[in-house]
Amino acid sequence: MDQVGKIEKINGNKATISVKRVTACGDNCKSCGSSCKVNSVIVESDIDGDYEVGDYVEITTENEVMFKHILILYGIPFAVMMVAIFLVQLLVSGPGKDVISAVSAIASLVVSFFILKAYDKNEMKKNVLKFTVGKKL
Secondary structure (H helix, E strand, O other), X not given: OEEEEEEEEEEOOEEEEEEEOOOOOOOOHHHOOOOOOOOEEEEEEEOXXXXXXXXXXXXXXXXXXXXXXXHHHHHXXXXXXXXXXXXXXXXXXXXXXXXHHHHHHHHHHHHHHHHHHHHHHHHHHHOOOOEEEEEEO
């Protein structure tokens, strides 16, 4: 996955790069109703070459790592929700079974939020997401 970032700070051979957040709805945030507040993401990367603060650079991440994170981000909530619905449909009988299923599905999304939060904390300790600085733009 290739993105464009701006070098904000250089400390030895490490650079702090501000990467503009890419959204699915496009770049016109004024017309968007989702109220995204994060305009950029700060990443740190090793640099090798003649870079200066303020330079725009192309940064890349490993596609396999990104696909793994995307799969987990969407897969865990879906799997937890489906298990919750299945268990309620299997264990509960009566006229309110569908309502209980819907409530348990929503509750399972709250549970999956905490699972993903713990997963993210663990992954950030491992520092598996590596950014490689490419060419200067």
